[in-house]
Amino acid sequence: MENRLKGQVATARRSVLTEDVHERVKSLIMNGDLEPGSRVNIYAVARLLDVSQTPVREVLAALESEGLLTKEALRGYSVAPLLTRDQVADLYRLRLLLEPWAAGRAAETVTPETAGRLRAELASLPQAPPGTRYEDYHGIAAHDARFHDLVAELSGSPAVRDALRRTHAHLHLFRLEYEGRRSGEPTLAEHHRVGAAIADGDAAAAESAMREHLAAARDRFLRIGPPTP
Known part of the structure; x- marks a missing residue:
């Protein structure tokens, strides 16, 4: 022993x-x-x-x-190099094909248990961090990864979940977004709208909220101006 x-x-x-x-x-x-x-x-x-x-x-x-x-x-x-503008745009083309569907499907199959998991994840980060270094914002980067992975899991499609995991999107994008700036507040607000629609079982609203979130995130990154090839 x-x-x-x-x-x-x-x-x-x-x-x-x-x-x-x-x-x-x-x-x-x-x-x-x-x-x-x-x-x-x-x-x-x-x-x-x-x-x-x-x-x-x-x-x-x-x-x-x-x-x-x-x-x-x-x-x-x-x-690894930072993503270029073309790579950011291409990444979001993929995400816009997969994640709105995943959110809608998660809403269609929502249960009290899965709604509780969504609410718990949203409650895990009450507000965006104030700093611009990784030590400050790693919490929201981790939340972003968990939230999108959870929505993909709740869609019931292992293929969609695996495809999103393989993009490593959250780490690469947060390297761009938090380089001397921060914009976590819009991300959290958009997550809450997606989560609320899924928890309510409103598939159309969940799909729309996820699409709006991804489009807004894409536009924020492209305004930052990632490096050109």
Whole structure:
């Protein structure tokens, strides 16, 4: 029993360390301290964070799967480039095809339990954060990802949910939106309109609210002026 408990404690500590390194490296990327296109050296990151190379290797692999890093043979990891205007527009074309349908379908099949899950998610972030660094806005970035994933889940379509997850949209878009500015208040207000329509079981209103939300978000990003190719 004692040996088993020791093993569990060691695993927990390792997990906490990896999570801490993950957030610290992600902060470097999201805040632009590691610039888009720059190489990410495992040894340099380990020295900077004063940790061993093992959790850094795990974290860089995880960040590649999240779309924040790219990896090339013989070159290692680099920070993924920011989205261009054309890429932002193309991303929203995809989302406008999938997510209004998902919201409408979620409303058609809503139950007291799923309505409660939506309300709980909306209540998890009462107001937008005031700062423009990742340490300030990571809460709304996480909420945005959870909210859109939840709507996709409630649509009952694993294919739609998986397609949206693969875009890594929230991280790339928040890198653009919060670079020296913030506009979280409209996002939260739009989420509440979508969530209320789904919870009410109004499929037409849910589909319309999601479409309006995505179009407004697209226009906000395009006004920011992401880099051209």
